[in-house]
Each structure stands twice: as structure tokens, then as C-alpha cells.
Amino acid sequence: AQSVTQLGSHVSVSEGALVLLRCNYSSSVPPYLFWYVQYPNQGLQLLLKYTTGATLVKGINGFEAEFKKSETSFHLTKPSAHMSDAAEYFCAVTQGSSASKIIFGSGTRLSIRP
Amino acid sequence: EAGVAQSPRYKIIEKRQSVAFWCNPISGHATLYWYQQILGQGPKLLIQFQNNGVVDDSQLPKDRFSAERLKGVDSTLKIQPAKLEDSAVYLCASSFQQKANYGYTFGSGTRLTVV
Numbered sequence A: 001a002q003s004v005t006q007l008g009s010h011v012s013v014s015e016g017a018l019v020l021l022r023c024n025y026s027s028s029v030p031p032y033l034f035w036y037v038q039y040p041n042q043g044l045q046l047l048l049k050y051t052t053g054a055t056l057v058k059g060i061n062g063f064e065a066e067f068k069k070s071e072t073s074f075h076l077t078k079p080s081a082h083m084s085d086a087a088e089y090f091c092a093v094t095q096g097s098s099a100s101k102i103i104f105g106s107g108t109r110l111s112i113r114p
Numbered sequence B: 001e002a003g004v005a006q007s008p009r010y011k012i013i014e015k016r017q018s019v020a021f022w023c024n025p026i027s028g029h030a031t032l033y034w035y036q037q038i039l040g041q042g043p044k045l046l047i048q049f050q051n052n053g054v055v056d057d058s059q060l061p062k063d064r065f066s067a068e069r070l071k072g073v074d075s076t077l078k079i080q081p082a083k084l085e086d087s088a089v090y091l092c093a094s095s096f097q098q099k100a101n102y103g104y105t106f107g108s109g110t111r112l113t114v115v
Helices: none
Strands: A003-007 A012-015 A019-026 A033-037 A044-050 A056-058 A064-068 A073-078 A089-095 A101-104 A110-113 B003-006 B012-013 B021-022 B031-037 B044-050 B053-056 B066-069 B075-079 B088-095 B110-114
Touching: A003 A056, A003 A089, A003 A101, A012 B075, A019 A033, A019 A089, A019 A110, A019 B003, A019 B012, A033 A073, A044 A064, A044 B110, A073 A089, A101 B044, A101 B066, B012 B021, B021 B088, B021 B110, B031 B075, B044 B075, B075 B088
Parallel strands: A012 A110, B012 B110
Antiparallel strands: A003 A019, A019 A073, A033 A044, A033 A089, A056 A064, A064 A073, A089 A101, A089 A110, B003 B021, B021 B075, B031 B044, B031 B088, B044 B053, B066 B075, B088 B110
8 A cells, every 4th residue: 555654743944944855655556746735724735746757846936856766755855945935744645556546644844943 | 717615614513513514626627535634644535526426435434424526516524423533624625537646726624623
């Protein structure tokens, strides 16, 4: 069965510093991978996704992620953090060969220090 | 395009009462999902609809939860009777096709507090 593990429930970085949020997955079939962001009292917003093709994918707000099959990882990065990046981030993977469902990791709360 | 609409935004009920949530997906989206997000956890899928048919309800606690999607558009999720552990945000999402390669569009959710 597919699963998603997010390392670190809380990450704190200084404004302007590199953001790195870690995600590892397990899947018996080639997965589709996603990162979602959730701001307080809001729903989830799609940041970026990997389906096929180029393994480095770029998303909104300057975020990007790299699919590394050998490491079963899909870490999220941003070169320079902004205060507005403070939010909860969820890594997600499709489930099964039909890829009709998405399962989510437990989330990482990103805090930005002034 | 208009997003996924959910109502109410907030609901507080006493245990053993009943409650219903409503979702209106993006126009033309055939697939609709209800997720439960308990505080501090990732969303967990409760039920998936394709048009007005249920595709997967294996994680839905059917002794107290029910959901329907009449006419393949709007959907309602009901809890009867509610328990304290049902306190969570209930998220509705929709997608154009059953395959999830484009991801889902989520609504803002309904925050349920059971006291």
C-alpha cells in the first residue's frame, strides 16, 4: 500500500533562508506526487505536482520539488523564505494503479523567524 | 472559475446530535471527495463519488456517517449521532476526472466542534 512520511512536524527558518521540507513515499507503482499548502482556516491549495517527465518541478510562490526515484523522495525547497510562507505543508501521493485517490502525509508546519 | 463551495464554515454541536455539511464542486467536475482532517493530522479520505455513484467508502464509519450526491452535483455529508472524536475539519474536493494526476481542488472546509 502507498504511504507518505513527512520528516519533521515543525520546521522553523529565518526569513531569507533556505526552506527544505522532507517527504518520502512508498509505492508499488509509479506514483503521482503532490505538495499542498494550507493557510490557517483555509482549505488545501496545490503548490506543485509530479506526474511524468522532468523530475524537477516548479510550483507557485517560488517553490520547487525534485522527484528522486532511487531515494523514494520528493522534498520541497525554496531558496529564500518569506514571512508569507508560514503555513502547513502536506506531501501527498496517489494510491493504486488507477491513481484515483490521493493520500496525504501528516504535514509539516513551517514557521518563519524575522 | 468558481471554486469548491462548502457550508457552513463552522459548526458546534453537542455529542449525540446530528449535523450535515454541504458541498458544491466546480462545475463539470465529475469526481467528488470528502476528507476528514483532525487537528495536527493530514486529511483522511472518507468517501469518493464519481458522478452520483460511490467509488470508495471503505474509510467511512457507516454506523454514523452517511453521504450522498444526488444528480451528480452537490453533495451532503451527515453525522448522526456525533461523537467527541468527530471534531475535525471536513474538506470537500473535486476533480475533472477520476484519475488524480491533476490533483484536486479543495474547498475551505467546515470546522466541526463536538462538545
